[in-house]
Amino acid sequence: MLNGTNFKEWKEAVEIVMGCMDLDLALRAEEPIPTMDNLQEVKIEKWERSNRMCLMIMKRSIPEAFRGSIFE
Numbered sequence: 001m002l003n004g005t006n007f008k009e010w011k012e013a014v015e016i017v018m019g020c021m022d023l024d025l026a027l028r029a030e031e032p033i034p035t036m037d038n039l040q041e042v043k044i045e046k047w048e049r050s051n052r053m054c055l056m057i058m059k060r061s062i063p064e065a066f067r068g069s070i071f072e
Contacts, residue, residue, distance in 0.1 A: 002062045014061060018054055025050035 002010040018024040025047055032044045059067050 002066070010061065014058060018057060021053075023050050023053040023057070026054050 015024065015027065018027065027050075029047065031051070032038070032041070032047055034041075034044055038044065055070055059070055062070075
């Protein structure tokens, strides 16, 4: 749990969990830019799912008072 003094350790733990669950794409790659030609592309769907899952895991591992500062 993030407590204000352990950011480095918290970040490392979150990255390990997301990497082991193969959910870290949004942390490793830039968001693909949708165009008229690739709106349904698998890359965009995978990145968006990864981003949602990362945000949920991070929200779960920080104090409730800070959860509102994570934008979706």
